[in-house]
Amino acid sequence: MEQIRSPMAARRIGAEGRTVVIHAEAGWHRLISDAKIDFFAKLSERLTIEGVPSRVALAGGQTSKVLLAQDHLHIMVGMQPAYGPNILHAHPSYIWGFWYLDEIGYHWNSSLRMAQFLPERIDAEKARYFFDGMTGWMLRNNLSLTQQEAREEAGLAPAAAVIYCQEVENATDRCHFLTTEDMLRTTAETYPDRLVYVKMHPNQTKPMRQKIIAICQDYPNFRLTTASVHDLNAASDIVVTHNSAAGFEALMQRKPVITCARSDFWHATLTPRNQADLREALRHGAAAMAGFDYVKFLYWFLARKCLEPQKAEFASRAWARIRDKAYL
Numbered sequence: 091m092e093q094i095r096s097p098m099a100a101r102r103i104g105a106e107g108r109t110v111v112i113h114a115e116a117g118w119h120r121l122i123s124d125a126k127i128d129f130f131a132k133l134s135e136r137l138t139i140e141g142v143p144s145r146v147a148l149a150g151g152q153t154s155k156v157l158l159a160q161d162h163l164h165i166m167v168g169m170q171p172a173y174g175p176n177i178l179h180a181h182p183s184y185i186w187g188f189w190y191l192d193e194i195g196y197h198w199n200s201s202l203r204m205a206q207f208l209p210e211r212i213d214a215e216k217a218r219y220f221f222d223g224m225t226g227w228m229l230r231n232n233l234s235l236t237q238q239e240a241r242e243e244a245g246l247a248p249a250a251a252v253i254y255c256q257e258v259e260n261a262t263d264r265c266h267f268l269t270t271e272d273m274l275r276t277t278a279e280t281y282p283d284r285l286v287y288v289k290m291h292p293n294q295t296k297p298m299r300q301k302i303i304a305i306c307q308d309y310p311n312f313r314l315t316t317a318s319v320h321d322l323n324a325a326s327d328i329v330v331t332h333n334s335a336a337g338f339e340a341l342m343q344r345k346p347v348i349t350c351a352r353s354d355f356w357h358a359t360l361t362p363r364n365q366a367d368l369r370e371a372l373r374h375g376a377a378a379m380a381g382f383d384y385v386k387f388l389y390w391f392l393a394r395k396c397l398e399p400q401k402a403e404f405a406s407r408a409w410a411r412i413r414d415k416a417y418l
Contacts (some may be wrong), residue, residue, distance in 0.1 A: 091134050093123050094147045100156040103145065111157050112180075113149040115168035122146050122167070129180065129189050136405035137412075158254060163416035170263060171195030176416055178380040184338035184355075185228070186235055189394040191411050200264045202354035202395055209386040217389035224388070225342040229320055231296050231386075234290050235269055235335045238318035246317060246325035250284035251277055251372065254319070254331040255302055256291050266332050266351040266371065270298065271305060273350055276365045277330055278309040280372045287315050287322050291334070328375050341388060346379040348372070352365045358387045 094100050094111070105111060112130060113250045116120050123146050125131040130146075147154045158164060162251045166172060173194055181196035182189055190196040223280040227233070232241050238397055253273055256283055258266045268276075277286055286304055290299060306312040316324065323329060323340040331337035333353035340347050346357040348371045360375050371378075392398075 091123055091125065091130065092143075092145045092245065094145050094153055094157065097156045100147070100153045100160075103157070104160040104162075108142075110144040110165065110416075112144065112146040112165045112167060113148045113154050113158070113169065114146055119148050119157060120168045129397070132293055132405050133408050134304045136235040136409050139411060140413075159274045163412055164404055165191075171199040175295050178411065178415055182235070182381060182394065183396045184235065184335040185392060186233070187400060188392045188398055191397055191408055193415060198352040198354055200262070202391065203352065203356070205395065207357040207387060207390055209383045209390075211388045212390055212394075214386070217386045220389045220393050221385040224392070232318055232320060234319055234339060238320070239316055241318050242321050246287075246315075246321050247285060249287050249313075249326045250281035250288065250330045251288040251330055252322040253277055253328040254289055254291070254329070254334045254336040255294065255298070256332045256334050257293060258332045259293060259298075259388070265353075267361070268332075268365065268368060270302065270332075272303045272365055273330055273332075273368070274312075275308075276300070276368045277372060278312055280369050282311060284311060285313060287309050287313050287317070287326060289315055289317070289319070289322060289336070302375050327370065330372075341384050344348070344384045346375040348375060354389075355391060358382060358384065361375070 094103060112122060121229055122130045127364040134144045149166070162176065164177045166177060167181065170195055171179065177193065179192050180189060190200055192200045194201045215310055232238050247249055259269055274288065288302065290302060304316070306314055310397050319336040319339055319348040321343050323343050326345065329337055329345050331348045331349060332351035334351050337347045337349060338355055343356050348368065349356060349359040349361050350368065353359065360378060362371050363368050
């Protein structure tokens with residue numbers, strides 16, 4: 091894919107007519123330029139067929155700013171949400187191989203947060219086929235967005251809950267309703283006589299890591315662990331997180347999940363706004379979610395709302411979203 095390297099080149103592109111510009115942060119820029127990411131390689135091929143040129147620019151620099159002021163269709167990769175009449179966001183979803191192409195953002199900022207999940211409108215047979223294939227592959231091969239510890243053949247000791255910690259409290263884009271400390275202490279005190287697993291995020295900062303360790307030392311029922319999320323989800327009666335992928339992955343095992351922050355998969359979780367709500371969710375969450383259709387939800391979220399580059403229909407679906415957004 092052609093790179094736009096300077097403001098002068100960007101202004102020249104603007105004079106040539108509309109194009110699709112991919113604004114990629116440094117971690118993505120080289121991979122996209124070298125056609126190493128299927129999503130963008132296949133999208134570029136389809137755009138060429140449609141007679142629409144596509145280029146890539148390093149996000150955040152002057153070249154990107156010049157391009158954003160022009161009337162192109164802009165696809166943002168790895169950037170904060172930035173709604174505009176000609177902007178889409180591309181980003182991997184919670185399960186690798188499924189992507190957002192969304193006009194508002196990704197994860198808790200995606201338009202899925204406002205979408206309605208209507209299970210009665212979803213084909214049960216298609217949903218089951220998708221669910222069995224996807225979850226079977228993920229669980230058998232211990233796959234996750236981040237590398238996991240090897241699975242325990244005998245499984246882990248049963249627990250009341252697992253808490254997945256994140257780094258959300260100091261983020262510019264605030265999304266949480268409860269703090270990490272709120273989640274930890276409320277869960278520990280709700281289940282004083284039962285085991286509770288605590289797993290830190292791979293990118294946990296040193297200050298937060300130290301804080302989590304200090305809190306865990308206050309409760310004998312806590313067990314800090316690095317075990318696979320799939321073993322932890324299987325062993326736990328309920329899953330507590332802000333909005334992590336580990337929580338989303340727990341849906342594959344039909345586990346009740348509590349999300350203590352904004353998320354775009356809230357349809358399948360309980361979302362307390364305060365500690366009293368969290369205590370209620372911990373006590374009654376399993377019963378509240380007993381009838382939820384996790385099979386149809388994962389099919390709806392991943393297969394219907396996200397895009398899968400490995401599927402034959404990917405290019406047509408991606409093009410349809412671009413065409414509708416940009417009136418190309």
